[in-house]
Amino acid sequence: MFGGIIWIIVVAWICYRIYKQRMENPSENNQRGQLPNTQGQIQTSRMQRPMYKSPFVQPQAKPQTKQAPQVKAQTKQTAQSRTNNKEEQESTLAYLEEKARQDAIEHEMEKREEARRLYENSGGLRPAQRLYEGDSVPGGCKCVVCGYCAAENLVPVSSRERFSCYFCRERLDT
Secondary structure, eight states, X not given: OHHHHHHHHHHHHXXXXXXXXXXXXXXXXXXXXXXXXXXXXXXXXXXXXXXXOSOOOOOOOSOOOSHHHHHHHHHHHHHHHHHHXXXXXXXXXXXXXXXXXXXXXXXXXXXXXXXXXXXXXXXXXXXOEEOXXXXXXXXXEXXXXXXXXXXXXXXXXXXXXXXXXXXXXXXXXX
């Protein structure tokens, strides 16, 4: 047991020394396959994509030359394209939200129109449910045969309201 504790301490001390040596010699890290951080990137492991900070702007300590305005114009264009891209995405999202809201309103109006048309066609009577051929009559319902088209309709037993035929919308005698 005592030998295991000493072994852990030795391994921890070796790891600490290696870590300290790497932190003191950053140029050695670059020789091991890591690239220097010149593009404003946050260093990540090799398996991850690099994450970018805000747009990288070089400090302007030197007097401006003919090339400096071109660099300024390029960085300004990239910054504008990024803001335009964000505005484009926001406008697209706003458009999609507005479109979804309009579609929901239109769907609700169509649903009301269909209900109104159905109510008018059936003479103000609620249509009965359809009884499919070969199905048994569920509990709480009864089968009523239409006097006009001889179709079988399902009507609730305890309901006091009048129903129309599912197919021809004629009044059912319950």
